[in-house]
Each structure stands twice: as structure tokens, then as C-alpha cells.
Amino acid sequence: MSASLLSVRDLVVEFDGPHGPVRVVDEVSFDVGAREVLGIVGESGSGKSVSLLAVMGLLPASARVAAGEIRFDGQRIDDAPEARMRALRGGAISMIFQDPMTSLNPVLRIGTQIGEAIRLHAPQTPKAELRERVEALLASVGVPDPATRARQFPHEFSGGMRQRAMIAMAIANGPKLLIADEPTTALDVTIQAQVMDVLEGVCQDNHASMILVTHDLGLVAETADRIAVMYSGRIAETAPTDALFARPSHPYTRGLLDSLPTLDAEHDELRSIPGQPPDMAARPPGCAFHPRCTLGQGRPACSSERPDLRTVGIRHAAACHYAEEAAGDAPPREAAQ
Amino acid sequence: MMPAPLGSWSMSFAALMLGTILAVIVVVPFLPFYDPFEQDIMSGLLRPGTEQDGRFYVLGTDFLGRDMLSRIALAGRVSLMIALSAVAISLVIGVLLGLLAGWFRGPVENLVMGLADLQLAVPRILVVIAVTAVLGPDLITLTILLGLTSWVSYGRVARAMALSLREREFVLSATTQGAGTGWNLRRHVLPNVMPQMLILSSYELGQIIVIEAALSYLGLGVQPPVPSWGLMISEGQQFLEVEPYLSLLPGLAIFMLVAGAQFLSQRFTPEGAPDADLAAMRRRR
Numbered sequence: 001m002s003a004s005l006l007s008v009r010d011l012v013v014e015f016d017g018p019h020g021p022v023r024v025v026d027e028v029s030f031d032v033g034a035r036e037v038l039g040i041v042g043e044s045g046s047g048k049s050v051s052l053l054a055v056m057g058l059l060p061a062s063a064r065v066a067a068g069e070i071r072f073d074g075q076r077i078d079d080a081p082e083a084r085m086r087a088l089r090g091g092a093i094s095m096i097f098q099d100p101m102t103s104l105n106p107v108l109r110i111g112t113q114i115g116e117a118i119r120l121h122a123p124q125t126p127k128a129e130l131r132e133r134v135e136a137l138l139a140s141v142g143v144p145d146p147a148t149r150a151r152q153f154p155h156e157f158s159g160g161m162r163q164r165a166m167i168a169m170a171i172a173n174g175p176k177l178l179i180a181d182e183p184t185t186a187l188d189v190t191i192q193a194q195v196m197d198v199l200e201g202v203c204q205d206n207h208a209s210m211i212l213v214t215h216d217l218g219l220v221a222e223t224a225d226r227i228a229v230m231y232s233g234r235i236a237e238t239a240p241t242d243a244l245f246a247r248p249s250h251p252y253t254r255g256l257l258d259s260l261p262t263l264d265a266e267h268d269e270l271r272s273i274p275g276q277p278p279d280m281a282a283r284p285p286g287c288a289f290h291p292r293c294t295l296g297q298g299r300p301a302c303s304s305e306r307p308d309l310r311t312v313g314i315r316h317a318a319a320c321h322y323a324e325e326a327a328g329d330a331p332p333r334e335a336a337q
Numbered sequence: 338m339m340p341a342p343l344g345s346w347s348m349s350f351a352a353l354m355l356g357t358i359l360a361v362i363v364v365v366p367f368l369p370f371y372d373p374f375e376q377d378i379m380s381g382l383l384r385p386g387t388e389q390d391g392r393f394y395v396l397g398t399d400f401l402g403r404d405m406l407s408r409i410a411l412a413g414r415v416s417l418m419i420a421l422s423a424v425a426i427s428l429v430i431g432v433l434l435g436l437l438a439g440w441f442r443g444p445v446e447n448l449v450m451g452l453a454d455l456q457l458a459v460p461r462i463l464v465v466i467a468v469t470a471v472l473g474p475d476l477i478t479l480t481i482l483l484g485l486t487s488w489v490s491y492g493r494v495a496r497a498m499a500l501s502l503r504e505r506e507f508v509l510s511a512t513t514q515g516a517g518t519g520w521n522l523r524r525h526v527l528p529n530v531m532p533q534m535l536i537l538s539s540y541e542l543g544q545i546i547v548i549e550a551a552l553s554y555l556g557l558g559v560q561p562p563v564p565s566w567g568l569m570i571s572e573g574q575q576f577l578e579v580e581p582y583l584s585l586l587p588g589l590a591i592f593m594l595v596a597g598a599q600f601l602s603q604r605f606t607p608e609g610a611p612d613a614d615l616a617a618m619r620r621r622r
Binding site: 056058082086087088089090091094095097099102103104105106107108116117120121166169170172 | 505506507509510511512513514515516517520524525528529532
């Protein structure tokens with residue numbers, strides 16, 4: 001995978017806890033190729049966002065990259081000086097946040113804020129050119145009447161329009177990698193599809209790659225080329241999207257897929273995974289998922305040996321001792337009652 | 338407090354008070370009868386609205402026969418000049434120190450907040466009295482002193498707001514676009530802090546006018562024959578039982594300016610506040 005745009009290898013992120021460091025991201029590796037869309041799926045607190053903040057070099061003060069390396073375009077960026085990271089942020093890598101209500105500054109006009117994204121990297125841009133580029137950016141993300149809209153404040157924008165404005169800011173400098181951290185979670189379902197279309201569109205227009213972080217499997221199914229499933233700070237399974245849905249090889253992935261509502265099956269209640277995700281400071285020994293796993297009950301390997309990611313198919317890896325069983329033996333979803 | 342909507346009765350009244358006193362301060366010095374210093378013992382202590390020797394005294398005269406309207410206008414200029422300069426000085430110091438403390442935390446914050454506590458432990462009027470006693474009363478010294486001793490309220494509020502603003506997502510968002518500390522402070526924190534600072538400064542303006550009046554009343558502020566509202570109250574005190582208007586008029590002038598400015602400042606609360614959505618809702622209602 002020498003051609004990958006972003007390459008994260010054995011990343012470990014530790015937070016300071018009251019009883020010593022807590023591993024919130026534990027030996028996570030993933031790659032994003034050129035023009036590829038990687039979906040990272042996991043529940044709250046599984047380490048998705050922290051991994052990406054580590055990529056941006058924006059970990060909170062109480063956290064640090066304890067091991068591993070992050071390469072962007074072949075160059076290491078996990079230990080890069082702040083000046084280089086600032087040039088990279090908003091330049092080649094940019095980020096879109098979950099809540100467009102809070103990620104826009106309420107006292108500045110939309111056009112001003114998009115213009116700032118440009119001026120941060122080209123301070124000498126003349127005003128007239130700046131205005132033209134801002135309006136072009138707004139038009140490219142489907143904001144009608146950009147000249148008027150650019151002069152409005154965030155509170156005059158609807159949620160979907162604000163997220164479009166955020167996307168316009170993120171693509172202002174033609175990034176190679178877009179990191180979208182749950183970009184549609186705060187939006188209405190009808191708006192979600194539109195915003196995802198815009199995101200996919202700008203990625204294509206800019207020949208950019210994207211990391212799409214979400215806990216909505218349905219969303220990544222449509223958009224992502226590859227999916228990485230995270231659980232308790234580790235990658236449980238990674239596979240091309242089709243393969244993951246066709247042959248989930250980790251009991252956790254299976255559980256996630258089973259808990260999706262389906263149209264063709266009748267059930268009174270949605271299936272769920274029993275139990276709670278573990279406390280990062282006190283992970284169960286062996287596989288972190290084993291206390292909640294139906295497959296691992298009573299098997300000594302699950303509670304003593306930590307499974308590493310191993311290949312189970314073409315570009316398909318899962319961190320389970322019994323991945324084949326999880327993929328094959330498990331009954332089809334409709335029949336599992 | 339729920340800000341009163343624009344155009345309400347209280348806002349109109351506040352605007353009227355402030356407008357009247359500002360009009361007096363600005364317009365009167367250009368009128369033909371304006372002379373705050375000319376004494377005429379023979380027409381001393383005239384009641385407001387008296388005509389004597391072919392001249393009409395709208396607000397009467399003081400004990401030296403000087404025109405009260407002219408003196409109130411000039412005193413207003415002096416008071417406003419001192420108060421505005423002092424507010425500007427303290428605003429700059431307070432916002433700067435407060436933002437740095439809130440943004441950087443750690444030793445910077447401890448130092449700034451320690452200074453603030455130190456400042457609060459000593460009443461500023463005492464500080465000003467002590468320093469004036471050593472340096473002698475002087476308008477510029479007074480202004481600078483008031484400015485240097487009034488930064489704490491700005492500093493504390495600016496720090497508190499910076500503490501919460503630095504964690505806001507739009508700051509993180511700007512950081513992901515490549516913004517550094519200076520940019521974030523200037524472009525994202527400062528504009529969100531300024532509305533509150535301006536509201537604070539309208540309160541502070543009143544405070545400082547009152548402190549300046551008190552100091553002038555004590556003889557430590559503005560020196561005769563230059564008038565100041567506080568000085569005029571003090572001069573009128575000896576005639577309080579016979580001619581109370583001598584003290585009441587400058588007192589009323591202080592009230593109109595201070596109260597007018599403070600009521601009116603609420604008009605600006607909703608629009609610039611970070612919760613602009615709430616403001617928009619209120620406006621629509």
C-alpha cells in the first residue's frame with residue numbers, strides 16, 4: 001500500500017487518567033488511498049474521533065500519541081512541527097464537524113468565515129477575488145443565491161445549509177483528504193441524503209479522499225469504499241464495503257448489522273448487543289468484546305489471548321479468534337431468532 | 338434580565354434622557370450666551386427660568402453668578418472625557434489580560450487572576466485618593482489612574498468567556514483550517530467577547546462618572562474653576578437648604594447620562610450575544 005494518501009500504523013493514543021495513562025486508541029492501523037472513501041464505524045467512545053484528532057495533530061493537552069506513526073503523502077506528520085501542521089490543516093487535510101450549529105461562529109457572516117479559510121492560507125488574497133471565490137464555493141455546495149447568502153449570519157441558515165457552508169469552508173483550499181466526523185448526525189434524515197450527495201460531489205470534483213466517521217452503518221454502506229469497524233479503541237474488522245456486509249467476520253460487526261432494522265423481516269423488537277462497551281481504563285483481558293460475545297462464551301482463548309487483526313478474505317481482516325465461524329456458521333439474519 | 342425590545346417605552350425614555358443630556362453637552366457651547374466662567378456677583382443664585390438685565394437664565398446661576406446651563410454643559414464634557422478615556426484604557430487592559438488568562442491557563446492565568454484579586458482587595462477610590470495625595474490632583478493623572486484601576490471586571494468576564502470560547506467547536510473548526518492562537522483570539526474569541534465588554538463598559542462608564550464626581554466633590558478630582566458635575570454638587574451643598582437646584586441639576590445630569598447609557602446598552606445585549614439564535618427568536622416575537 002505504498003500509494004496510500006494517509007497511512008496510520010499501530011497508532012496508540014493515551015489519555016492521562018487518575019490511575020495512570022488510559023489507552024483510548026490501541027494499535028490502530030488504517031490506510032486511505034487516493035480518491036478512496038473510508039468509513040470508520042463504531043459506537044460513542046470507541047476511539048474514532050480521537051484517532052482523527054491525532055491525525056490532525058489536535059489531541060487535547062491531556063492526550064498524546066504514545067506509539068505508532070502517521071504518514072500523509074509519504075511523510076510522517078505525527079511528530080511534525082506545529083508550523084507544518086498548521087499549513088496542512090485546512091490546506092491538504094480539512095475537517096467537517098458533526099454539529100454545524102456550533103462549528104460556525106455566530107457573530108461572523110458566513111462569507112467572512114469561508115473567506116477566512118482562504119485567507120489563512122493565502123493572506124494576500126485581494127478582497128474582490130476573495131468574494132468571488134467564496135460565492136463560487138457556496139454555489140458549488142448547492143447554496144442558492146450565494147451573493148446574498150454570503151452576507152448572512154449563521155442563525156439565518158438552516159441546519160442543512162450550515163453544513164453546506166461548513167463543507168464549503170473545508171474545500172476552500174482544495175484538500176486532498178476530507179475528514180468528516182459524523183457530518184450528518186445533527187441533521188434531519190431528509191437533509192442527510194442531500195448533504196451526503198454534496199460531500200460525495202465535492203470529493204469527486206476535488207479528486208479528494210474522505211474519511212467518513214459515523215455510527216450509522218446505512219450511511220457508510222452507500223458512500224464508503226472500505227469500512228473499518230472500531231470497538232474499544234481497536235479495529236475489530238476492516239473490509240471493502242460489499243465484503244463487510246456480505247460476510248461480516250467479527251461477532252461485533254455481526255451484532256451491528258443484526259441491530260439494523262430491515263424492511264423484509266418482521267420483528268417486534270430490534271435486536272441489540274447485550275451489555276455495555278467496556279471502560280477503557282479496565283478492559284477485559286483477551287478480546288475486549290468477549291463478555292458481550294455470543295460466540296466467545298466459555299472459550300478460554302477469548303478471555304486470555306488478545307486477537308490481532310488477521311486476513312480472512314481479500315483486503316478483509318478481522319480481529320477474532322473465530323472469525324471464520326463468525327462469518328460462516330452464523331445463521332442468516334432472518335432465521336436467527 | 339430579559340432585554341426590553343427595541344422601541345419599547347423604557348428604551349424610548351432612556352434614549353430621550355441620554356439624547357437630552359448629550360444634546361446639552363454638544364450644543365450649548367455653540368450658543369451665544371455660553372460662558373461657564375464669567376462671574377456676576379449681582380446676579381448670583383438666580384432660580385432657573387429667571388430673567389435679569391435682559392438675559393434669560395434657563396437653569397439659573399450659581400453663587401458666583403455663573404450660568405448653570407453653560408457650566409453643566411462644560412462639566413459634562415470634562416466628565417465624559419475623563420470617563421471615556423478611563424473606560425478605553427481599562428477596556429484594553431482588561432480584555433487583553435482576560436483573554437490571555439482564559440486562553441493560556443496555567444501560570445498566565447494565575448498571575449492575572451492574582452493581580453485582579455489584589456486589585457479588588459483595595460477599593461479603587463482609596464487607591465486614587467492615595468496616589469492623588471502624593472502626585473497632586475491633575476486631570477490626566479486622574480484619568481490614567483481610573484483607567485488602571487478599573488480593568489478587573491473586564492478581565493474577569495473576558496477570562497471566563499475565553500475559557501468557554503476556546504472549547505467551542507468553531508474555534509476547533511478554525512484550528513483545523515490552520516488557524517493559530519493569534520488568529521483564533523483575534524478573529525473568533527474577541528468578536529464574541531466584545532458585545533459583553535461594551536455592555537460592561539456602559540456600566541463602568543456610569544461607575545467612573547460617579548467616582549470622578551465623588552473625587553471632585555472631595556476636592557481631589559477636577560479643580561475649580563473648571564466645572565465637573567461632582568464639583569458642582571459639592572459647591573451647591575452649602576446652599577442646599579435655600580437653593581437645592583444648585584446640587585440637584587448636576588445630579589440630574591449624572592443620572593440622565595448614567596441611567597440612559599445603561600438602559601440603552603441592554604438594547605445591544607441580544608444582537609451580539611453568542612446565542613444569536615435566541616436573539617433572533619426574541620426579535621421575531
